[in-house]
Amino acid sequence: MAFSRTTGKHRRPSRMTRRSANIAGVAALATTGVIGTLASPALAAEDRGAGPAHSVEDTGLTQAIVINDSLADQIGAQAQAQREAAEKAERKAEAERRAAAERKAEAERKAEAKAKKERAEREAKERAARAAERKRLTSYTLPVAGSAVTTGYKSGGSLWSSGSHSGVDFRAASGTSVVAVGAGTVVEAGWGGAYGNNIVIRMNDGTFTQYGHLSSITASVGQAVTPGQQIGISGSTGNSTGPHLHFEARTSAEYGSDMDPVAYLRGHGVNA
Structure with missing residues (x-):
C-alpha cells in the first residue's frame, strides 16, 4: 500500500x-x-x-x-591576536633587516677607513723614500772615506809641470776604495799621462771632478754614478811619489779649468 x-x-x-x-x-x-x-x-x-x-x-x-555573543567575541579576539602576531613578526623581521644593513654599512665604513689609512701610510712611505733618494743623489761625500788632505791646492814645487798643484792629494794606501763624491756621469776613464789611471766625472750640477793615480778603474765612460759609488782603487800610477789619490774640481773636463777642491767640497756640505 x-x-x-x-x-x-x-x-x-x-x-x-x-x-x-x-x-x-x-x-x-x-x-x-x-x-x-x-x-x-x-x-x-x-x-x-x-x-x-x-x-x-x-x-x-x-x-x-x-x-551567540560569547562565541563571536572569542572569534574576534582570536583574529585580533593573529593580526597582532603577524604584525609583531613583521616588525621583528624589519628590525633584523635594518640591523643587518647597519652592520654591513659599519663593516664597509671600517674597511674603507682601513684602506684609506693604509693608502695614506703607503704614500707617506713612498714620499719619504723619494725624498731620501733625492737627498742622496744631491749629497756629496769624500772621495776616500775618513781620509784627509796631505797636499793642498796650489802648493808649489818642481813636481808639477805648471809649477803648482792643480788639485789636492788625499791620503790613501794602495788598494783603498775610491768613490764618486757626488752624482754624475763618467766622461773619461783610462790613462791620463801624468795622472796615471784616472777618471773624470761630469757632475749633475754641471761641474767636473777628477780622480788620479788609480791602480785600477772600476767605472766606464757613459756610466751614471751616485754619491759614494766605487769608481776605482787607489795606487801610484803616473807622476806619483807614492800611493795616494789626486783629486781635482773643474769647471770643464779640460786641464787648466781647476778650482779649489776643498772649497768645492765644503760648498756641497763636505768638510775636507
Whole structure:
C-alpha cells in the first residue's frame, strides 16, 4: 500500500536532519574564516546530546546558525591576536633587516677607513723614500772615506809641470776604495799621462771632478754614478811619489779649468 504526504504539509525535521543542517552551516562559516577552531567544541557538545551551542532559526526554506555573543567575541579576539602576531613578526623581521644593513654599512665604513689609512701610510712611505733618494743623489761625500788632505791646492814645487798643484792629494794606501763624491756621469776613464789611471766625472750640477793615480778603474765612460759609488782603487800610477789619490774640481773636463777642491767640497756640505 502506498502512502502519500498531503501537498503543502510538512512535518517537523527529525533530529538527524537538524544535526546535518547545523554541520553544513558551521562548515560554511568555517570556510569564510568566521568560526575556525572555536566552533568545534559546540559541535562536539551537540553530538554528545548536550543540545546545540547556538540557536537554529527555521525559515521554512533554509536553516541558518546564529552565533551567540560569547562565541563571536572569542572569534574576534582570536583574529585580533593573529593580526597582532603577524604584525609583531613583521616588525621583528624589519628590525633584523635594518640591523643587518647597519652592520654591513659599519663593516664597509671600517674597511674603507682601513684602506684609506693604509693608502695614506703607503704614500707617506713612498714620499719619504723619494725624498731620501733625492737627498742622496744631491749629497756629496769624500772621495776616500775618513781620509784627509796631505797636499793642498796650489802648493808649489818642481813636481808639477805648471809649477803648482792643480788639485789636492788625499791620503790613501794602495788598494783603498775610491768613490764618486757626488752624482754624475763618467766622461773619461783610462790613462791620463801624468795622472796615471784616472777618471773624470761630469757632475749633475754641471761641474767636473777628477780622480788620479788609480791602480785600477772600476767605472766606464757613459756610466751614471751616485754619491759614494766605487769608481776605482787607489795606487801610484803616473807622476806619483807614492800611493795616494789626486783629486781635482773643474769647471770643464779640460786641464787648466781647476778650482779649489776643498772649497768645492765644503760648498756641497763636505768638510775636507
